[in-house]
Amino acid sequence: MIIQKEFTLTPHRRGFHLITEEIVRNLPQLPPTGLLHLFIKHTSAALTINENADPDVQTDMEAIFNNLVKEREPYYEHTCEGDDDMPAHAKSTIVGAELTIPITNGRMNMGIWQGIYLCEFRNRGGGRKIVATIIG
Secondary structure, X not given: OEEEEEEEOOOOEEEEEEOHHHHHHHOOXXXXXXXXXXXXXXXXXXXXXXXXXXXXXXHHXXXXXXXXXXXXXXXXXXXXXXXXXXXXXXXXXXXOOEXXXXXXXXXXOOOOOEEEEEEEEEEEOOOOEEEEEEEO
C-alpha cells in the first residue's frame, strides 16, 4: 500500500517551529507498520527532527544558522529577492528537504524527545507545501 497526500502548513515566521502535531493532523490513518516520507516543496525552508521539549532549542538553532550563513555577504550574486533569500537557500541545502520516519503500531516511531520541525528561513515564507508518502 502506498498513499500520498499533499497539504499546506500554517504560515510561520522565520525560525524553527515544532510542527509534529500539525503533520499528524494532516495525515490519513497510518498502517500498522511502514514508512512515512515527508518532502517540503520549497528551496528556502527545510524539515528536520530535533528535541521537542525545551523551546530554547528553537531559539538556539535559529541563532546557530544565522551565524553560519549570514545575510548581505558581499559575494552573494542572487540578491534580487531580499537579504534573507540567498541565505535561506543555503540553509535549506544544509538541513534538507525530506524526512523518513518509521511507522510502528500505527504511529510515527520517534524518540520521546524528538519532534518534527519546520525550519523557516525566510522572513515571510508563507504556507509551505508538504508531500507525505506513506508506505505500508
